[in-house]
Amino acid sequence: MKKIINDPLDVEQEMIDGFILADSKRLKKLGDQNIIIRQKLNPNKVALITGGGSGHEPAHIGYIGFGMLDAVIVGSIFTSPPPKMIFDAINAVKTDKGVLCIVKNYSGDVMSFEMAIEMARSKGIKVDKVIVKDDIVNQISEIGGRGVAGTVLVHKIAGAMAETGADLKSVKEIAERTINHVRTMGMAVSPCIIPASGLPSFELANSEIEIGIGIHGEPGIQREKFTTANEISKKMLDKILACLNYSKNEVVLMINGLGSTPLMELFIINKFVQNYLQKNDVEVYDTMIGNFMTSIEMAGFSLTLLKLDEELKKYYNSTADTFALKK
Numbered sequence: 001m002k003k004i005i006n007d008p009l010d011v012e013q014e015m016i017d018g019f020i021l022a023d024s025k026r027l028k029k030l031g032d033q034n035i036i037i038r039q040k041l042n043p044n045k046v047a048l049i050t051g052g053g054s055g056h057e058p059a060h061i062g063y064i065g066f067g068m069l070d071a072v073i074v075g076s077i078f079t080s081p082p083p084k085m086i087f088d089a090i091n092a093v094k095t096d097k098g099v100l101c102i103v104k105n106y107s108g109d110v111m112s113f114e115m116a117i118e119m120a121r122s123k124g125i126k127v128d129k130v131i132v133k134d135d136i137v138n139q140i141s142e143i144g145g146r147g148v149a150g151t152v153l154v155h156k157i158a159g160a161m162a163e164t165g166a167d168l169k170s171v172k173e174i175a176e177r178t179i180n181h182v183r184t185m186g187m188a189v190s191p192c193i194i195p196a197s198g199l200p201s202f203e204l205a206n207s208e209i210e211i212g213i214g215i216h217g218e219p220g221i222q223r224e225k226f227t228t229a230n231e232i233s234k235k236m237l238d239k240i241l242a243c244l245n246y247s248k249n250e251v252v253l254m255i256n257g258l259g260s261t262p263l264m265e266l267f268i269i270n271k272f273v274q275n276y277l278q279k280n281d282v283e284v285y286d287t288m289i290g291n292f293m294t295s296i297e298m299a300g301f302s303l304t305l306l307k308l309d310e311e312l313k314k315y316y317n318s319t320a321d322t323f324a325l326k327k
Contacts, residue, residue, distance in 0.1 A: 001198040008195040023323045034074040046162040046171045047093040050102040053078040059293040062324030068159035078216045080108030086116035098126035098168035104147025105133040130175045134184040149256040149293040150182035160318035186302035230272045250285040254304035259294040
């Protein structure tokens with residue numbers, strides 16, 4: 001294992017400290033816990049929080065700021081944070097408008113957030129949740145609808161509505177509509193290596209790719225021979241387009257690198273994807289290319305399509321000012 005780190009057991013803490021130093025005007029840490037909150041909280045809006053294991057940077061600390069998140073709870077690499085930490089985050093950012101938790105659909109995350117929400121409600125805090133499950137493998141296999149890169153678009157749209165002073169019910173509804181309109185699929189050409197163990201998350205031969213992987217190295221739905229960017233992208237797009245009717249609609253296209261994929265390759269993928277969507281009567285309204293939700297140094301990419309309506313487009317276009325996403 002070759003990683004540019006110090007002690008493998010200090011990776012999460014040193015990453016968090018470095019992130020805050022890079023964005024100290026926007027971020028601060030809550031006490032000695034790995035809870036990161038906005039420096040300037042707005043008491044007149046619904047507060048948005050999320051959390052999960054580290055290893056997905058810039059998610060989720062990079063999306064704290066105006067128009068997106070108010071707090072993030074950071075667990076160990078690929079490990080859900082405990083309920084007490086989530087409760088402390090809810091309590092730290094709570095407002096009279098309420099708190100919305102945006103939870104990725106993993107059993108540990110869901111369980112921890114549900115327990116924390118029960119704790120918060122017992123203290124009289126107004127809090128609710130949505131569960132993101134944009135990974136399409138749940139529609140074509142038994143693996144389950146995981147929350148992956150499309151979660152960033154839920155943060156963006158729900159966060160934009162929250163900044164208007166909308167009530168908790170309305171912010172939850174727009175978040176759920178975004179969830180219902182977004183689909184993602186990922187693939188990998190090589191695994192990531194967890195620093196503490198020094199072991200790859202899965203094994204792939206040089207001639208193989210894994211289609212449908214999760215962001216923690218979970219297995220996909222099929223292992224195939226390595227082939228061209230166009231052929232891989234077509235296979236993934238066909239599966240996404242079969243899950244939701246995007247025809248004659250505008251979409252936001254996100255091409256997300258998983259940590260080690262060069263931008264050169266992502267732009268090659270984009271060339272094919274744009275042309276293929278056009279041939280399928282899908283209009284690309286906006287394109288996002290880069291590392292938005294990674295898996296340490298996994299090599300591969302995911303494709304996300306968000307089907308827009310006028311309200312979703314309005315909030316997608318609204319101002320966001322965060323370290324990792326600005327509009």
